Amino acid sequence: AQSVSQHNHHVILSEAASLELGCNYSYGGTVNLFWYVQYPGQHLQLLLKYFSGDPLVKGIKGFEAEFIKSKFSFNLRKPSVQWSDTAEYFCAVNRRGSQGNLIFGKGTKLSVKP
Amino acid sequence: DAGVIQSPRHEVTEMGQEVTLRCKPISGHNSLFWYRQTMMRGLELLIYFNNNVPIDDSGMPEDRFSAKMPNASFSTLKIQPSEPRDSAVYFCASSRAGGEYEQYFGPGTRLTVT
Numbered sequence: 001a002q003s004v005s006q007h008n009h010h011v012i013l014s015e016a017a018s019l020e021l022g023c024n025y026s027y028g029g030t031v032n033l034f035w036y037v038q039y040p041g042q043h044l045q046l047l048l049k050y051f052s053g054d055p056l057v058k059g060i061k062g063f064e065a066e067f068i069k070s071k072f073s074f075n076l077r078k079p080s081v082q083w084s085d086t087a088e089y090f091c092a093v094n095r096r097g098s099q100g101n102l103i104f105g106k107g108t109k110l111s112v113k114p
Numbered sequence: 115d116a117g118v119i120q121s122p123r124h125e126v127t128e129m130g131q132e133v134t135l136r137c138k139p140i141s142g143h144n145s146l147f148w149y150r151q152t153m154m155r156g157l158e159l160l161i162y163f164n165n166n167v168p169i170d171d172s173g174m175p176e177d178r179f180s181a182k183m184p185n186a187s188f189s190t191l192k193i194q195p196s197e198p199r200d201s202a203v204y205f206c207a208s209s210r211a212g213g214e215y216e217q218y219f220g221p222g223t224r225l226t227v228t
Contacts (some may be wrong), residue, residue: 032214034216036219042221043205043219043220043221043222044157044205044207044219045219046216046217049216051214090157096214101147101159101162101169101170102147102159102217103159104156104157104159105156106156106157107156107157
């Protein structure tokens with residue numbers, strides 16, 4: 001069965017620090033990959049997605065992610081975090097050609113200290 | 115567009131009572147998803163529909179849970195009878211059909227069963 005692993009449960013950074021959140025998935029076929037963000041008390045919103053093409057994907061608010069097929073990874077990065085990036089981040093995957101149901105990781109909580 | 119609409123936003127009920135959660139997807143979206151989010155288990159897919167037809171309900175925890183989608187603009191998730199362990203935030207999401215389309219999440223219903 002497909003699964004998504006997010007390595008860090010809680011990450012604490014100071015403002016202006018660089019961020020990298022790990023995401024690995026287990027599925028041998030072709031996949032679509034997503035990162036969602038959930039700000040405190042709010043619903044999930046899409047940060048970025050990868051379907052094909054350039055494996056380096058740029059999303060909103062300065063976030064980017066790199067798909068490395070050989071490593072089954074889709075890590076999220078941001079060169080300089082802000083206090084407003086404090087949120088929970090979810091990696092998700094579905095199978096190419098599927099009907100759209102996503103498998104989510106358990107999430108990584110990011111706390112940015114001002 | 116109003117986005118995905120869920121009601122109620124908060125529900126507090128006593129054990130044994132019936133609970134009905136409601137969702138209105140974004141107009142034109144063919145797929146609808148119900149998720150449950152808890153601290154312990156993270157975000158879990160309960161059931162999803164394509165064109166009002168339930169496709170996969172393997173995530174529904176027990177027979178106490180049921181979901182319907184009588185038309186393209188309305189879905190319900192019912193718990194009868196409710197139990198304290200059902201306390202969670204329940205999210206509804208919708209998307210266009212197909213794995214390459216992002217899911218748009220509603221604001222969620224926070225359910226507390228005492």
